[in-house]
Amino acid sequence: MNKIAKLFVTFFSALTLALVSFTSSFAKVEGDYIVLGSAISLTGKYSSNGVHTQNGYNMAVDRINKMGGVEVQGKKYKFEIIYYDDESNPKRAAQLAERLIKQDGVHYMLGPYSSGLTKAIAPVTEKYKIPMVEANGASRSLFTKGYKYLFAVLSPANQYLEVAIDLAVEKNGGKGVRIAQAFEQDAFSQDVRLGILDAAKRTGSEIIIDDKLPKELNDMAATLAKVKATKPDVLVVSGHTKGALTAIRQISEMKVDVPMLAMTHCDAAKLSKQHGKKSEYALCASQWHKNLSYKDKFFGGGKKYARDFQKEFGYDPPYQSAESSAALLVFKDAFERANSFDRDAVRDALVDTEMQTFYGNIKFGPGGQNVAKPMILFQVRCKGDDCENRVVAPTKWASDKFYHPIPKWSERS
C-alpha cells in the first residue's frame, strides 16, 4: 500500500512538473496565437456577471479570428484566452493574475468582473508592466492611482447618474432640484454618489436625504419613509442588483410618490421581469444599449451584435457582455498600430487609441478611463404586463420621450 502511494506521489509530482514546464513555455505569442489571460468569476457571488463577461470576450475572439485575426508585421495572428476562475474573491484574483503572468507567461491581460476584483489585479499587472484592457471595473478610484498599464473601455462610476440630475434640472426649468439619495456602502455605489454630489453642486441642487445603506442591504423602509415625508424631486438609489430590487419592491409597497426615480443595475437585476409593472418609469443608468447607433466592421451595430449574441448564447446581451467584446477590439487595434509584440509598444499604442466600436467611442484619458463615451439612461416602460427598457437620454439616441413626472401610485393601475 505504502509503495503504491509513493508511486502515485512520484507520478503526480512528475506530471505537475511536466505541466508547469509546458505551460511556462506558453509565452505571449505561441505560433499563430496571441495569448491573453483573464481571471474571471465563474463561481461565487459574481458568477452570473462573470459569465456575461466571459461570453463577451469569447464572442469577440471568435469574430476577430474568423475575420482574419490580428495582423502584425505582415503576419496574421489569432487571439486565444487563458481563463482561470477567481471564485469572486479578490485575493484569489490577484494570485491568479500573478500565475497568469509568471507561470503561463501571459503578456497581455483582460480584466475580471467588478471594480473590486479589478482593484485587486491592477497592482499586479502594474508591477509586471502588463497592459490590461478591462471592461468591468468602473470605480473612480481605479483611475486616480496613476496606473500606466490599465485601460478601461467603460465610463467611470461617477458618471453613471449625473445625466439623471441634469435631466431633472432641465425638467425643472433649469432651476436646482431637491435630491434624496441612498447608496450602498461599497466602492462602486459611493463613486456613483460622488458623481451626484458634483452634479448637485454644478446645478445648484440641494441634497435633502443622503443615506448610506449597509452592504447586506435588503430593507430600505426607513429611507423611503423619509422620502415620503420630505417629498424630493428626484430619488437616486444605487446598491447593485439587490438595491434595485429592494427599492422597487418597497417603493411600490409603501406607495412612495416621487416625480423621478433614478437607479443603477436595472438590467442586471432583470427589474422589469421580476417586478413587472411596478418597475415602470424607473430611470436606469447603462453603459450601453443595443439601439445606439455606433458601428464597427466586426459586429456591425448594436442591434446586429445583440442578434448574433442571442443566437450564440441564447439570451439578450447585457452591457457587461458588450463592453467585454469591445475590450478585444481595442487590443486588436492596438497590436496592429504598434505592429509589434513589445509590451511597451502595445501599451503606447493603447494610450493613443481613438476608435469607434459597436459599443461606443473609445479614447483613454490620463487615468486610463474611457473619456469618449457618455453614459445613457433608459426608462422602463410597460404595455400591459410587457415591460421594456427604452433609451431616453442623451437626446441623440433617445428612442422615446422621457416620461415625467411619474404618475402617483393612486393613479396607476
Added chain:
Amino acid sequence: MDFLIFKAPMLMVQASLDGILLGILFALIAYGMALQWGVMNIINIAQGDLVILGGYIAYTIYLWGIHPAWGVIISPIIMFFVGWGLYKLVINKVVDRDLFISILATFGIAIVFQQLMNFIFGADVVVAQSEYGTTMLFDNSVTLPNSKIFSAFISVLYAVALVIYMKKSRLGRAIRATAQNARAAKILGVDTEKVYAATFGINAALCGIAGALISITLTLHPYVGLPYTVRSFMIVIVAGLGNLPAVAVSGMGLGLFEEFADYILGTEFRIGAVFLLLVLILVYRRFKLSKKREYLK
C-alpha cells in the same frame, strides 16, 4: 434634516410598526437558534443559510406558478428533513464536543450551502411576488405592506404552535428534558439521539418558514445568510437561552431600536448602533452577575 422623526410624528408610527413587524420575523429565526443552542449547545453559523434555502424553496414553487405564501407550509416540511439529514451527516459528530468545533463545523456547512445554492439557483438576486397590496393608515401617511403583516402573523402563529407543542407533546417534553440535563434524560429512557435530530429538524423548519416569508418581503441571494445568523445570534444573546417570550421581546426590541437608530443617528450607523447595544447589554449582564457573586462557566 436634523431629527426629521421628531418633526413628523407619523414617521414615528411608521418606524415603530416597521421595526416590530420585521423584529417578529427575526425573532422566529432566533427562536430556532435558541432552541437548538439550548438543547444541543451548538451555535449554528449556518442558521442564515438555512433561512435562505427555505426562501429558495418558496421561490421555486413561485416559479412553478404556485403562490409563494404556500411556501410557509411546504418549505418547513422539506427543511425539516434537510435539518434531520444534516444532523445525521455532520452535527451528531460534533454535538458533544466543545463549542469551537461546532462553530467550525456549521461554518463549513454554511459555505457548502452557499455554494450549492449559487450553483442551483444562480447568483442573481431574486424576489417572489405575493401581490398582497398595502394597508394605508392615517390618510396614507403610514403605509404597511400586507406581506409584512402576513409574515408577522405567520411567525406568531408558528411560534405559539411550537410553544404549545413543546409543552404538551411527548417529543416536546423529551426535548425540554434533554435541554435540562441530557445525561439524566438518557438514563430515564429518552432517546437523546432522536431528540437532537428532531431539534435540529425543527430549527431548520423554522428557518424554512422564515425564508419563505423573506422571499415575499425582502430579497433572496445565495450569500445573504450571514446577516440573519448574526441577527438571530444577537437576539438570543440579549434574551438568554431557554426563555422564549424573551426572544420575542428582544427580536421586536432590536427591530425597533434599529429603525429609530436609522432616523436619529443616520442609516450608516444603524447596524453599528445595534452592535453597540449588544456590547452594552453584555457588559451590564457581566456587572449584574458579578454583583450576585455568580460566575459564568
